[in-house]
Amino acid sequence: MTDGHDFADRRSPSRRRALAVVGAGAVGALAGCLGGGDTSLPESGDPELLADVRSFPNQGTEHVQRGTDVDYSTRPPTSGPHYGGVVEAGFYEEPQPLGDVVHTLEHGAVVAYYAPEALTEKARSSLRSWANAHTGTWQSFVAMPYPYEQPETPYALTAWRHLLGMNEYDADVVRAFTAEYLGRGPENPVR
Structure with missing residues (x-):
């Protein structure tokens, strides 16, 4: 049950940052699988x-x-x-x-x-x-x-x-x- 707020809004700032890093890593991994490769420098x-x-x-x-x-x-x-x-x-x-x-x-x-x-x-x-x-x-x-x-x-x-x-x-x-x-x-x- 929710109280009208998005679930993500109740996460701590450090938890949101960690999820953002994991999400960015997943995007990078997907790009690598699709042939784009790692574009970090x-x-x-x-x-x-x-x-x-x-x-x-x-x-x-x-x-x-x-x-x-x-x-x-x-x-x-x-x-x-x-x-x-x-x-x-x-x-x-x-x-x-x-x-x-x-x-x-x-x-x-x-x-x-x-x-x-x-x-x-x-x-x-x-x-x-x-x-x-x-x-x-x-x-x-x-x-x-x-x-x-x-x-x-x-x-x-x-x-x-x-x-x-x-x-x-x-x-x-x-x-x-x-x-x-x-x-x-x-x-x-x-x-």
Whole structure:
């Protein structure tokens, strides 16, 4: 019999927190079973998995008018002049404007590129999980197809000034790269 109050309201605050943690763990376990994997992050990435990350000089943070043609020094871009807009966290089937993508990197995002013909269902599910788990303005995850033909590798991970190509999708490498760089953009580092 109830007295008009929700049963959960009568639990102690510590009991409610414990149930929330258990519930979050169950959601994470379910995502793992569905192929999404663990999207939690350690403080930094595994150096062995990041041994092939290439780092580049900062090509600038200047905002330019939308539609301005920018010749980026890396492919895909890792810094440089960019538009004032950003790309929201998410998994995209179409390339997004590089001027907005670079601004998103400046905000601390990780952007994963994929060649559509190489994208496996497991990779798609994993990338969607990352994009759904990391949505903050200053630490978002974006996955999108390359905006050009003949990429150097089937998959690439980018962050401000950093690039890592992958010949096949590796969720452990994605986790290490994201742990190392997510939220650490120059505009407002939050990690």
